[in-house]
Amino acid sequence: MAASGRTARPEVIWARPERAARGPRPAHTRAEIAAAAVRVADAEGADGVSMRRVAAEIGCGTMSLYNYVPRKEDLYELMVDAVSAEYDLSAEPSGDWRADTLALAAQTRALMHRHPWLPRLMSPAHGFSPNALRYLEHFLRVLEPLDAGGGTKMELISMVNGVVSTYVVNELSEAERARTSPFPPGQEHAARMAHLARELSRGEHPRLAAVIGAGFAAVDLDAQFARALGRLLDGFDPARVSPPPGPSAPRSPA
Amino acid sequence: MAASGRTARPEVIWARPERAARGPRPAHTRAEIAAAAVRVADAEGADGVSMRRVAAEIGCGTMSLYNYVPRKEDLYELMVDAVSAEYDLSAEPSGDWRADTLALAAQTRALMHRHPWLPRLMSPAHGFSPNALRYLEHFLRVLEPLDAGGGTKMELISMVNGVVSTYVVNELSEAERARTSPFPPGQEHAARMAHLARELSRGEHPRLAAVIGAGFAAVDLDAQFARALGRLLDGFDPARVSPPPGPSAPRSPA
DNA sequence: CCCCACTACGTACGGCGTACGTAACTAGGA
DNA sequence: TCCTAGTTACGTACGCCGTACGTAGTGGGG
Structure with a gap:
């Protein structure tokens, strides 16, 4: 049985040599x-x-x-x-882990805007590709000023990326749907909104009607993004969160 | 041209009558x-x-x-x-929006564990199905004690669900991959881990090696989940976040 | 030098979403 | 009451998909 035989083996692609020892180039x-x-x-x-x-x-x-x-x-x-090679990781960490993290998140967001298929094709199993390792190492370097265990830092990275992904998927959802839709652009979204208005006017869901009626249309997306992530980071910032009063779990032991 | 003619129109399925006026049952x-x-x-x-x-x-x-x-x-x-009909929304809000939100998130997590395909098939465009409306209305009711605008509350809901989804996808990733894999269970994951160990032993990525070497294996998933969400909610909690201090990045200006 | 691993590529299979044609059926208007 | 138009049911067919497998040619290590 050949080492890189015809039938697939449970092998990571990065472990496969790009060029075989024998045979034509x-x-x-x-x-x-x-x-x-x-x-x-x-x-x-x-x-x-x-x-x-x-x-x-x-x-x-x-x-x-x-x-x-x-x-x-x-x-x-x-x-x-x-x-992932498009990340610019050349900047030295500034010492302000919050700012550096926000900058990294902004890069992820921009990356996903350039490649809208990224959230859908990315998987936790891809977490250890060469450029993912580069990225993780840099992120951990950025987080060095943060006083927290390694597990917590990985948790932070994971959650930041999760929130960014969620956020971008929401941002791009309408555009992506329009691209896939067999109908004239906007028509599907219009039908959806018409249905929503019809449904909300029935009087059940009054709170939702109020929130949507107040119009969360003309928002500054960039500001909203920064605010959302800022809130998330608040939760990790020992300087900004009062110490856990009651049931919160203690720091992860060594 | 028939109203619900053969060729599809840009119509929400919930707006289609389940039973047509004419024709066989x-x-x-x-x-x-x-x-x-x-x-x-x-x-x-x-x-x-x-x-x-x-x-x-x-x-x-x-x-x-x-x-x-x-x-x-x-x-x-x-x-x-x-x-989504499996949500139990019968409990009256307790007045503690944090606790109620965590309970809702726990329900979402359980739901996704019962139906692991849910994160992959869910889309922002499904946000207004009948049971989604029920869920949103209930969530807004739970958030009534929270002193925040409607936009912020929708943001909170969206981010909580995003984090829960991210978290569960990570939790289930290995199991789902094993189910899809054509190889004996565990073999693919083993190959991946072997490659990771080989790569980390090369000495680049020292921080990552340290974090992973410290083993984030035997963690209590439930506690980690609660902690992660708790951190997120901290960012929305006026009672827990100290007003913006000096050194850290300032809030995004209005 | 020669052997054989490796490259390249066509064919073929089973599955997918769905456009379309056809026959049976049923409720409203005449 | 009967007619007719719209709906249901369903088979056939088209153009995709991932990929197993057979075959021919190529070039580096023993």
């Missing part, structure tokens, strides 16, 4: 394939990324792609890692 | 279809839910399903609404 590189897939996803959305489509994009037969990427899932992993 | 109900789809998803995962599979489940031809559900997307919407 591969006609393409992982980076090239990842870039092609990212190009397709940017242009046509996550559903546009198919093995056939990406193979065509780099100009090879469909099944040749499987020499580089044993399963489609691994293609996703390549894509996520590729765009 | 439909052999199935929306609730029955939603329950069947939920059953399939619970048993076989989100990818198991296909129009063919669900049609077979209720015992009708594939294309007959399209009389009830114009697009697959709408089937998802039915499913999400159906499981």
Whole structure:
């Protein structure tokens, strides 16, 4: 049985050597394939990324792609890692972990705006790709001034990314839906809003009607984003939160 | 052109009458279809839910399903609404919005544990299904003691749900991956961990190695969940956050 | 030098969403 | 009451998808 035999093994793609010891030189590189897939996803959305489509994009037969990427899932992993390379981690930590964290979150948000398929294709299992490691290490460096255990810091990173992802998905939801919809843009959203208004006018859900009637339309998204994250970080900031009075759990023991 | 003609229109499924004015009595109900789809998803995962599979489940031809559900997307919407009915919203708000919010979040977490496909199939566009309205209204009622504007309250709801979703996806990630994986359970995760250990032993990423080496394995998940959400709520709690001090980044100006 | 691992690629299978044609049925208006 | 138009039910078909597998050619290590 060959080491990197034909039938897939439970192997991380990053552990596969890019170039085999024997045989002809591969006609393409992982980076090239990842870039092609990212190009397709940017242009046509996550559903546009198919093995056939990406193979065509780099100009090879469909099944040749499987020499580089044993399963489609691994293609996703390549894509996520590729765009993670867009993080600019060159700035030295300022010492203000709050500000640095907000800056990192802003980069994530911008990244997801550039690549709206990212939240959908990202998975916790991709957490250890090369560029994810770079990112995590940098984040931990940024958090060094924060007085907290390693577990808490990982928790912070995870929650910040979760909130950013949630936030961006909400931000982009209408636009993405419009792109996928077979109807003229806006029409689907209009139908949805009309239904909501009709439903709220029935008098049940008075609080919701009040909140929505007050119109949360013309909000400054950037400010709202910063405020939401600020609130989250407040919860981790020993300088801003009064010590846990009652039932809150103690710090994680060593 | 028929009102609910054959070709789909940009219509919310909840605005479609379940029973048409004319024609034969439909052999199935929306609730029955939603329950069947939920059953399939619970048993076989989100990818198991296909129009063919669900049609077979209720015992009708594939294309007959399209009389009830114009697009697959709408089937998802039915499913999400159906499981949202599992929320127990009968308890009167206690007056302690923090405790009530944590209880709601715990219900969401339990719901997602019962239906692991929920995070993947839920979309911001489903936010106004009948049971979603019930849920939102109840949440706003719970938040009445909180001194904040309607926009802030919606923000809180959105962020709580985002964090819960992120948290559960992380919790269930390994199990879900194992269910999908074509390999013996655990083998894929083992390969991933082996690669991580190999990579961290190379000496770059020292902080990450330290944190992971310290082992964040045997943690109490329930406590961690409560702590994470508690931190988030801290940020919304006027009673717990000290007014913006000096050194840390100032609040975003109005 | 030669062997064989590796590359490239076409064919084929089973599954998907869904457009469309057709037949049976049923309620409202004449 | 009967007619007719709209609805239900359902099979067929199209163009996608992921990918197992067979085959031919290539080039580096023993």
